[in-house]
Amino acid sequence: SAVISQKPSRDICQRGTSLTIQCQVDSQVTMMFWYRQQPGQSLTLIATANQGSEATYESGFVIDKFPISRPNLTFSTLTVSNMSPEDSSIYLCSVGMDSSYEQYFGPGTRLTVT
């Protein structure tokens, strides 16, 4: 398994601003992912964060809105840009273990946009 931390744990932001969420893992991992969980709903994959290359985005998510960095094998950031109230969600990072198909999740960042 892996121990994953996220910062901040929660934030309240104004419409039109941006927030950067950090994800730190206690060991080197090849695969890191960012998910969104809207209120009362399940998880939706935003993108796969690739170390040393551009992130791979899922349908409905674009780099201009959700830029992602992955500078090394233990760290990634997700920025939510030009926020609107519809961006109010829990944002989760996860890591995929190289030795299995299992994924482990961080504690999440609860974002409220007013």
Next chain:
Amino acid sequence: EDQVTQSPEALRLQEGESSSLNCSYTVSGLRGLFWYRQDPGKGPEFLFTLYSAGEEKEKERLKATLTKKESFLHITAPKPEDSATYLCAVQGVSGSARQLTFGSGTQLTVLP
């Protein structure tokens, strides 16, 4: 496109009353089926991975089983601390590598 349907949406049990949660799935080829537990305001906690039909895994009061079309999470003699939302996810051979498709979850409440 991979799809996951969980039922029931919500389940209320008395302490000690055993029951099962269902996860039906459609994938072009199954790499793995995953069960997670999610407490309010927290990230999903990994419980089990099942890879092939007939496989079973157990952890304390929980037992997960897998067929070619569905998985069950059996809860034996549940306790109030088992109250949480249980999420099922699949990883198929199509789509992004390691991409998980989640169901909407079953919210379990165990009453003392």
